[in-house]
Amino acid sequence: MNRFWGSYRPQVYFGMRHKGQKSLITGLMWFANDNTNGQIQIRHECSMADKLPKYGWYSHDGSSYGRQQITDFGYEIKTDFVTRSIGDYGGDWSVRISSSILPGSPKNREITLIFYVGQEGTGELFPELDDDYNFTGITGNSNRLKNFKIAFRTASSSQNIKLRRYLSTNTPYFYSMKEFVSANMRPIKSERNVRYYGLFDGRPTNDPTKSLADNLILYQVTGRIPIEFEIIYESQAADNVRAYPVLDNALTHLIKTRQEEFNKKFEEKFKLGASGFNNDYIQFGKAALSSTLGGIGYFHGESKVISEFFKDATDYFEAPLLTGTPSRSFFPRGFLWDEGFHQLLICKWDLDLSMEIIAYWLDLINAEGWIPREQILGDEARSRVPAKFIVQNNRIANPPTLMLALHSIQSELEAKNKKLSKEHRLYFQLLFPKLHAWFNWFNSTQRGNIPGTFRWQGRSEEAVNELNAKTLASGLDDYPRASHPSVAEAHVDLRCWMTAFVGYMHHLAVTVDKRKEAIYYARQFVSLSDVLELDRLHWSPRTETYCDYGNHTKYVKLKKVLNAQGQVLYTRRVVSSKKGPSLRFVHHFGYVNLFPFLMHLLPASSTNLKKILEDLSKPELLWTDYGLRSLAKTDTFYFKWNTESDPPYWRGPIWINMNFLVVRALHFYRSVKGPYKEVANDLYIKLRNNVVNTVFKEYQRTGYFWENYDPQTGKGQGAHPFNGWTSLVLLMMAENY
Ligand code: 6A9
Secondary structure, eight states: OTTOEEOOOTTBSSOOEESSSSOEEEEEEEEESSSOTTOOOOBOBOOGGGOOSEEEEEEEOSSSEEEEEEEOSSEEEEEEEEEEOOSSSOOEEEEEEEEEEOTTSOSOOEEEEEEEEEESSSEEEEEEEOTTOOEEEEEEEETTTEEEEEEEEOGGGGGGEEEEEEEEEOOSOGGGHHHHHHHHOEEEEEETTEEEEEOOSBOOTTOTTTTSOOOEEEEEEEEESSOEEEEEEEEGGGTTTOOSOOOHHHHHHHHHHHHHHHHHHHHHHHOTTTTTOOHHHHHHHHHHHHHHHTTOEEEEEOOEEEOSSOSSOEEOOOEEEEEOOSBTTTBOSEEHHHHHHHHHHHHHHOHHHHHHHHHHHHTTOOTTSOOOSEEOOHHHHHTTSOGGGTEEETTOOOOOTHHHHHHHHHHHHHHHHSSOOHHHHHHHHHHHHHHHHHHHHHHHHTBOSSTTOBOOSOOOTTOTTSSSOOOGGGSOTTOOOOSSOOTTOBOHHHHHHHHHHHHHHHHHHHHTTOHHHHHHHHHHHHHHTOHHHHHHHHEETTTTEEOEEEEEOSOEEEEEEEOTTOOEEEEEEEOOSSOOOEEEEEOOOBGGGGHHHHTTOSOTTOHHHHHHHHHHTOTTTTEETTEEBSBOTTSTTTTOOSBTTBOOSSSSOBOHHHHHHHHHHHHHHHHSOSTTHHHHHHHHHHHHHHHHHHHHHHHHHHSSOOSEEOTTTOOEESSSSOOSGGGGHHHHHHTOO
């Protein structure tokens, strides 16, 4: 089976697992033995608190090969893996972990590398020892894998190795592995400034779980950098077809071959070399793609949800999910609208992989047609999220970006073959009813009161301590909307998402021969794509911008008040006696106001398009040398905090997903005939340049891709690494939208 094993644990610096509810899970930990001050600093889960100068995947093909470089202080760790699908039980893999001193850094450093293998489900693990009782590897079995063998090899630089130890035990603590290891590391000796710590070396005789079979084996190697070791997993079911073990020179050779294949395919797909990018940019492009692919995780479990039917949080159905993740360190899990952006990139590299991931997502749909926005599946995922953020509400949407990716996939397939193959047709046939249910869920639950309008659910009228009640469903969390949430609200971004959605659904219904549905979507499309209607509902003649509509006044502030107990609180107050809230256009200006343009809904001759293009280029509004700000510099909410502990998020910073949509729309309007073609072209060239260079420069300066960028300085901020949608910079370089 293809893509059975993979680096599907993006939340740890390195770990392999396989698909399936319970996996054999493996992972890497390390620490420096000098510099410990009696306290070892174990690296394991990706964490911004580790403050590592740099880490990420430099090459990764999304299925059978990856190379990661992790820069720690003074030294570097490399993790390489290759998988091979041979035999009937998932195939083999080999991993090489190597360490080296960074150029110019002190030599003679000593580190400890630990690699662990744990059995989540039922099955057995046995340590293998040689005649001198040295640990050499593991044998084991599980239902899914049948029999397997794992060899640990340190031969290539053994003169540097000071200590080898292992621990074999039974534990339920897979998801607090670092604490488990700290508790089981004992000081052994000190030599000059180096302290040695070791695992028990065997199974502790006083182990309270000793009557239980081992489900966790850890292997430790301590020594002077450079040390390296290899872990070779072999499925016994492949013994007859495996010509030789992939270790040592064979492994080096295979890594080299896969690396060359990766480089070749990368140039074929993105043509950066051919379009004149220099080597630094090409490496940067490869890192963008590879870190997105290396960010793919496999999760299994159930969401916690509430709904009108279940007032108390209950478990959603249990399900697996293969998905990209926005940030390995800070939110290593699936997010619905992020995923559409991830797949826009991934499908340009590997259509099959993208189609597989989207299918997993659509399988999460429930009988109502809802897909939870944030996927916190399983104990490991839950262990990373504060309790109050875990519960998902079945009224809350998130933009249907997956259809952008599906559209891109379908176009790609059709461009290649004119007609879809049988297999691909079947794929879309199977997806269709789910997408149809999803669309109907949107269309019924997110309708506005005024015909033809839509409203993101979930803005709380009670959120009076917020300057503006958040709209988490929209994905643009604190982007300002009507000051006083009400059922009268109409959100222009949502109407545009819905228009694009029906457009795509119509296309798809025709492709899979769903006549009745095709007519249904055609009708919907005719009414939603009517620009006069859009203008009537959302075009404000006063500001000449597309706007939300709702119960609104711009005269609101957060005011300090004392409650009955004398505590200081902040509440939202109307600060003008004359200008209380009333039903009107919401005159903020930023990303939301661009949506008719972003979804290509305006005719090329539209004077509203002309106005949007003019507004785009104004430095006092959104334009900066680094990309487009989320909110106009002149907006009353520009860089305003939402509460005293909630800093501005979509109120100024530059976000790459939205800049991508703008660049893509400019590309669209520069390519179709019309009076504003030249203007669009000019802006396209400038904006593309600005965005690419901002993300590139920050990558060079800091080693990371970032969640968003400061419009004043262009500096990256927020979660990092962020190889969710920031990686779309690669498609901008390739001009492949
Ligand atoms: C907070 C912290 C250890 C916010 O990229 C994912 C989402 C986007 O979908 C959304 O548009 N991000 C954007 O506004 C990040 C959301 C992170 C929430 C988790 C818990 C965990 O603490």
